[in-house]
Amino acid sequence: MIKQTSVFVRLGEQSYEIEIGIGNLASIGSPIQKLNPSKLFLIYDENVVMHFQVVQELLCEIISEVHSHKVASGEASKCIGVANELWDFLSRHQADRNSMVVAIGGGVVGDLAGFVAATYARGVPFFQIPTTLLSHVDSSVGGKTGVNLPSAKNMVGAFWQPAGVLIDTQTLSTLEDREYVSGLAEVIKYGLIMDEPFFEKLEANVAGLKHRDADLLVDVIAHCCRLKANVVEEDEKETLGRRAILNYGHTFAHAFESVLGYGTYLHGEAVAVGMLCAGSLAKKMGRVNQAFCDRQEELVRKVGLPVKVDRTDIQPLIDVMKRDKKNVSNRIRFILPTGIGSVELVDAPIKKELIESVFNEFFE
Ligand SMILES: NC(=O)c1ccc[n+]([C@@H]2O[C@H](COP(=O)([O-])OP(=O)(O)OC[C@H]3O[C@@H](n4cnc5c(N)ncnc54)[C@H](O)[C@@H]3O)[C@@H](O)[C@H]2O)c1
Ligand SMILES: [Zn+2]
Known part of the structure; x- marks a missing residue:
């Protein structure tokens, strides 16, 4: 059937x-x-x-x-x-x-x-x-x-x-492999932001994901749609802040896309490194431990997504992050993890040196 x-x-x-x-x-x-x-x-x-x-x-x-x-x-x-x-x-x-x-x-x-x-x-x-x-x-x-x-x-x-x-x-x-793999970044994102068992399922099925196993894909896609639908049903027009969790990794990703040039990195590739940056920032702020960062990076790497981007000047990246239309009163808004399957919106001021040290960690 x-x-x-x-x-x-x-x-x-x-x-x-x-x-x-x-x-x-x-x-x-x-x-x-x-x-x-x-x-x-x-x-x-x-x-x-x-x-x-x-x-x-x-x-x-x-x-x-x-x-x-x-x-x-x-x-x-x-x-x-x-x-x-x-x-x-x-x-x-x-x-x-x-x-x-x-x-x-x-x-x-x-x-x-x-x-x-x-x-x-x-x-x-x-x-x-x-x-x-x-x-x-x-x-x-x-x-x-x-x-x-x-x-x-x-x-x-x-x-x-x-x-x-x-x-x-x-x-x-x-679909070309690079485009396909890029889409896996958003799949991994759902596990990280709201569903630890789903993240575990992805970890256990890396080979199937890479080979586009048909049955697995139907389950994975349906699950992602369900998870996103749960968020959207709660906050259809993005007025309550709930939908913001879907932007995990995206504040950094948009900066990479815009400064390094759209097309240099596909969206999912930028999101992959962006999630690692968010994880590292969270670690520097004492919100997650090294094991979290390692686990996140391992899955990203195993499915074939990049874990670093080309070195570039940091100030233009920070400038882009400050201009993000989701920011409130000139502060950069970050979605930061507290563990696998849970994230929080952080609006508090974050020291520039901290963000710089995160970027330096993820340049080739
Ligand atoms: N509306 C939303 O909620 C939402 C969410 C995420 C992203 N987006 C938007 O989606 C866009 C990116 O989407 P995308 O990654 O699908 O990019 P895309 O539509 O540009 O497709 C990527 C590439 O794959 C090709 N392609 C598409 N389907 C194919 C297939 N089956 N076989 C062979 N080639 C195929 C396209 O021609 C294109 O070259 C961005 O503009 C982004 O802003 C919107
Ligand atoms: Zn995205």
Whole structure:
């Protein structure tokens, strides 16, 4: 029997189901038919043509009007210019609130198409078929959509929950290894921030994770979606602070991405080293012991993620961390561990020398 499971994201009228399986793209017709759109607008990444064609063929059998638009791969597509092309695409074919936008691709196409759906005609239903590990475990839950400004990532956007999500782990078969491994950083993050038994399961299954064991992946992805859904259900719009725990490792990661250049390190690679930095800072502040840091680093290393970044000037890194839009009153906000499976938001002033010594530890 084909392995299949689902995660229900409980958000009142915006509740939706995430279906996760092996080869379940073949049954995409079923959730779409239930949602009963009059027209479909498929927006897909140029690198997932193979998966897009499967979806298109199946959906053309059940919906009379299906339009498609290809988006160039890469973060640069997540911009207002491409959003504008997509609004125009919807308008040319008279999309309305009975239509549905379907995104097929990684987080870039998901965020972009979701933003276009959120804003066109003040909101058109949106369905997601994420195709990278990162988008399976992260962007498929939470309803954050948006585009980048030249000066700031994800600065323009909207909360817009999808009407449904379908995750087929077989879409990962075409994903490059480096992209796949990068997604594992977010998987490890869930264990570290909120679930020690899950972290142990990852430790026990490194080989399966590296080889993309299909059954294991369905369980792991579903578990990550459930964990993120638990956080999002408590704090949908990020007003209570609870959602901040999902940013573990990200304060450092954003600094690496922005100073060393987006593209030098993939997001998950930067997050991997960022989590090690957060662990080290926590250790220097007496919040965790060396054993915690060792265990965290060992799993990161074993799955094939980097544990260091290229040496660079420290001041620009600190400057980026100070500009983070999640900071309050000019203090850098850190999510710091207290042990495997638990983290805390720390807003207290932290000595600059301490942060410098952390960076120095994680330069090549
Ligand atoms: N909305 C959210 O909650 C949320 C959460 C995390 C990240 N994000 C956003 O997601 C983006 C990163 O997502 P990503 O890592 O998926 O990047 P991505 O969408 O750029 O995909 C990574 C690369 O893989 C290619 N690709 C995608 N699926 C493929 C497949 N099945 N086979 C072969 N190639 C494939 C893409 O063309 C691209 O080159 C960022 O913009 C980030 O801000 C959003
Ligand atoms: Zn992330």
